[in-house]
Amino acid sequence: xxxxxxxxxxxxxxxxxxxxxxxxxxxxxxxxxxxxxxxxxxxxxxxxxxxxxxxxxxxxxxxxxxxxxxxxxxxxxxxxxxxxxxxxxxxxxxxxxxxxxxxxxxxxxxxxxxxxxxxxxxxxxxxxxxxxxxxxxxxxxxxxxxxxxxxxxxxxxxxxxxxxxxxxxxxxxxxxxxxxxxxxxxxxxxxxx
Numbered sequence: 001x002x003x004x005x006x007x008x009x010x011x012x013x014x015x016x017x018x019x020x021x022x023x024x025x026x027x028x029x030x031x032x033x034x035x036x037x038x039x040x041x042x043x044x045x046x047x048x049x050x051x052x053x054x055x056x057x058x059x060x061x062x063x064x065x066x067x068x069x070x071x072x073x074x075x076x077x078x079x080x081x082x083x084x085x086x087x088x089x090x091x092x093x094x095x096x097x098x099x100x101x102x103x104x105x106x107x108x109x110x111x112x113x114x115x116x117x118x119x120x121x122x123x124x125x126x127x128x129x130x131x132x133x134x135x136x137x138x139x140x141x142x143x144x145x146x147x148x149x150x151x152x153x154x155x156x157x158x159x160x161x162x163x164x165x166x167x168x169x170x171x172x173x174x175x176x177x178x179x180x181x182x183x184x185x186x187x188x189x190x191x192x193x
Contacts, residue, residue: 001026003074003104004049011121018116025112026102031095038093043086044079045106047126053099054163058092058171067171069133070096070160076126077101084136096164146175150183 005019006027014022028183031037040060040069048055050071056076057069068091071077082089083106104122112119140149150173153160160169170180 001051001102003051007049007076008121008125012118012126018118019111021115022119025108026104027050029101029103031099031101032041033095033097035095036092036101037088037095037101038079038091040090040092041088041172042082044082044089046078047083047104047109048077048093049100049102049104049125050075050077051100053101054096054160055099055101056094056164056168058094058168059090060092065092065171067168068137070164070168071155072157072160072163076122076129078123078126078130080127080130096168141174146173146179146189147183149173150180150189154187 004157005014005022008014008022026049028051037048037055038046050073052073055071055077056067057071058067060063060066079089079091079092079093081087082091084111108117109123112122140152144152153169153173166180167177173180173183175183
């Protein structure tokens with residue numbers, strides 16, 4: 001909870017009363033490794049905040065799942081288009097390891113907003129995070145090679161290599177597990193020479 005409060009305090013100051021209202025508005029859920037959190041085709045009415053663990057965002061493409069992103073501690077998750085426009089989502093979320101999430105339902109957010117309008121910031125932070133995330137993913141696929149994307153991931157979220165199965169990382173980078181293995185070897189040789 002402290003992580004969530006600190007995250008919100010970066011954007012707005014909170015009184016003790018507001019913090020208490022926030023505590024009452026969220027539900028804590030724990031998901032086991034590999035458990036699905038949200039499935040495509042459903043309409044999203046929840047915003048998630050990861051307090052512990054790692055969540056994989058993936059899409060089903062012709063029967064194959066393609067990893068688009070990983071969310072770790074301190075990140076908001078929201079199937080933005082579905083949540084905003086009340087339409088079926090195209091994304092899936094899955095716990096990669098045992099994961100603890102705070103869940104804000106739309107109805108509880110609406111109640112919060114009536115009492116404290118500044119809590120609009122929660123939805124704004126979540127949707128801004130989603131927008132920035134998707135822009136980064138698109139930009140990296142348009143402007144960088146798989147090897148450059150691998151190096152970026154190593155530099156920005158290196159701990160994922162210990163936490164996430166290699167096939168998900170390969171899928172996220174847009175390569176086969178065999179190609180990922182070759183990229184790792186090449187990068188390792190460059191770094192050690």
